[in-house]
Amino acid sequence: MKQGLTHVFSSGALSSVVLLGVVGVMWLGNMLSHAQLDKVEIREINIAISPPPPPPPKAQRVVQETEVPIQVEGDGFAIAMNELSVRPDIRITKPEMPTLSVTNQQWDIPDIELDAFGLTDLDSTPTLLTPVKVRFPKRLKKQGITRVVVKLDVMIDEAGDVKLLDIVENPHHELNNEIRRLVHASKFTSPHREDEVVKARFIWPVVIEA
Structure with a gap:
């Protein structure tokens, strides 16, 4: 037990x-x-990030001024210059003149202005034998125009036939064709100078009415 x-x-x-x-x-x-945990120390580390390095400076072109010595009168050695007498032997030949053949130009000058006389040179003023018949344009009538005065440069031959040389004054170009027809159909008495039949040239005023 x-x-x-x-x-x-x-x-x-x-x-x-x-x-x-x-x-x-x-x-x-x-x-x-616990003793080992008490001995552990945690330290905060601040990491500073450094800025990027600045770019390298641009290469500057260095221009060096180089003094070039310029020799002026009185510096250095003098160069002896010999006087040269040169006799120019230049011969200038006279150019040959071209031969020009001048031909007499024949100008066809109408005899209208040479043997045509003005009204003051005539024995009497030629008389118009034909009536003035002109078809008045309807366009002018619609515009209220019923009377137009034109001036014609004409030449009358020995037979009294009329030739139009120029339309001196015409305010309405619609009448140009009628004016040419009128002159072609017109006839004057033969112009006379000292009792001889001649050509006459004058300004003929024509009154055209609707």
Whole structure:
């Protein structure tokens, strides 16, 4: 009985010792871990980013002024110049003049103005033998124009036939064709100068009415 109890107490004591040892080891480990954690220091490090380096300076073209010595009169050695007498031997040949053949130009000059006389040179003023018939343009009538005065440069030959040389004055060009027809159909008495039949040239005023 005593031996059994002794064995039980011995086993309990041994278990207690083992348990205390385990608890002590755990406590010691916990203390060591806390001690190591207390020694850890965390430091904040500020990292400064440096600005990029400035670009390299542009290569400047250096122009060096070089002094060029200019020799003026009196500096250095004098160069002796010999006077040269040159006799120019230049011969200028006279150019040949071209031969021009001048031909007499024959000008066809009408004899209208040469042998035609004015009204003041005639014995009397030629008289118109035909009536003045002109078809008046309707366009002028619509514009309220019923009377037009034109001036014609005409020449009358020895037979009294009329030739139109120029329309001196005509405010309405619509009448040009009618004026030419009128002159072609007109006839005057033969002009006379000193009782001889001649040609006459004068300005003929014509009144055209609608």
